[in-house]
Amino acid sequence: MRWTQTFIPTLKEPPAEAEIVSHQLLLRAGLVRKLTSGLYTFLPLGLRSLRKIEQIVREEMDRAGAIEVLMPALQPTDIWQQSGRYVTAREVLYKVHDRADKEWLLGPTHEEVITALVASEISSYRQFPKNFYQIQTKFRDEIRPRFGLMRAREFIMKDAYSFDTSDEAAEISYKKMYDAYTRIFRRCGLHAFPVEADTGVIGGTLSHEFMVPAETGENEVVCTASGSYAANIEKAISRGPIVPTPAKDTGPEPEPFPTPGVVTIDALSSQPYNVPAHCQIKALVYVVESNPVIVLLRGDDQLNEAKLAVALGTNVFRPATPDEIHDLMGARPGSLGAVKSTLSTKAANVPVHADIALRNAAGMTTGANRDGYHLRHVNIERDIHVHHWQDLRVVKAGEVSVTDGQPLEIWRAIEVGHVFKLGTKYSEKLGAVFIEESGARRPCIMGCYGIGVTRTLQAVIEQSHDKDGIIWPLSVAPFEVCITPLNATQGSPTMVVAESLYRTLAGRGVEVIIDDRDERPGVKFKDADLVGFPMRVNVGEKSLARDEVELKPRAGKLSTVKVVDAADQVMAWIQSEANKYL
């Protein structure tokens, strides 16, 4: 490819709209342009890298035995009604109407479509296992698109769906995808690692997200240094708080004491009260499908809403409003508690969910359900009627792993993939049943597996760049080699050598671009570094006088080679570089 014959609109300065470095570089290197929030045009170089990632994904899915299909992005509503997601996923659904005013959906994901296909086409146990995948544009009405391709309204996803006849077989399918994902991200030059993920209200036990560590990531991951434990913070557990919960009874019964104006954990732990946060019981009121529940946590702990969703069996809940709280508890937030003797008649029957870190807690302080008062000498087993003991807290750095007692760290990360064992949720609702050997009919066991292809592209940039620009891994670079003639005058010795090398490399199958622009060397160097081609070959009069050209790997040191050896040297370099991503 010739630079002058493609379209690479680089920018000197980062556009104001881009906050994070990968987003800035996507724009500055001329890979994408924004149409409007969450919608991007892929320009030639961005598209080339995107296609390379897609191809890696395709090869590894094929290797794992998955079968490529292509499903419609436009979908009828009835299958979504059947699965129930017309309602539960309504927030992310883009709906369109045809001229007869019939409603259609732009697919945010394809469980319904693939399950309908399997329901109508596959009926015998002999036809399993099957795993279908596609690489396709998805549409989601994101609450807040952001960071360029990281969270877009329209994005390219690889989605795969496995169908099996038993749990054991489904686990094998799951493992194959898990292994394929590990290979895919490695081949993309990404350091991605799997973590246990929340399965949400769907339940089930098997779910992993593939995470790329990045300060700008939207997720938090809890892990040990050795990797012996790794989980999304929504799911993460530990052996409990570093400072144990007091368990010594300090009084015969709860004792109220005045705390005028004290409505925070901090205030109660300061002068003149000096009640350490871990000796307090925090009471929260939530409204679950219009019914109140009380949630108890240690004062120094935060509620993990994902865990609460699992505990409640629904994700339809919200914090109660101050008015609702006052109406129920007779006190305002900051003075709440669940001690039996302080609960109003109305509150007495409200379910109490307590975090397990509060087990056997004694000598605790909590709100008295009376503004300006707290209670001390609270013994939770004696004084509070706990209906449900559950793990509800957010794990903190420094606590130790349940697997091997190693200290836990917390990292931010980008989720690039998610593998999920679905069970029979969709197969039951959409009638994907098969006939087993005995003649009985049973629903298929499903799994679903997603990779955010466009997000992966940006994650590569986020993880691999320096002050000058992108540092593409060879495997996903838009071009492997950039030839930079320092004088682009047609027929000049420099250009003759550059053109010759260009033709030789292209003829040997190297993805090469020649910067044939009539620009000064500095401009070309800056642009090549910004775009991040893995190898740059400088052809200039100085070195040409010695019959040499320069090889400059984007991430390595400059060297010189004889003109006649240049092509071989470049080939050798590419070969050794390519081996790093296998």
Added chain:
RNA sequence: CGGAGCGUAGCUCAGCCUGGCUAGAGCGCCAGCUUUGGGAGCUGGAUGUCGCAGGUUCAAAUCCUGUCGCUCCGACCA
């Protein structure tokens, strides 16, 4: 949807608080000359409904109201 910020040239921004000449700079773009190993120099040139709509005023980029868009923080997710 709640909170915060920003909309002035293709890009980055100044001007706005305290209204007043022809709306500016750098980069980019066009022409010419010079230059040619890390975003060159000089000269000349083109480019703006100051996001949009109302209002206040003798006068609005500037003040007020509304509206649209973009960005960031939270809930959602590949």
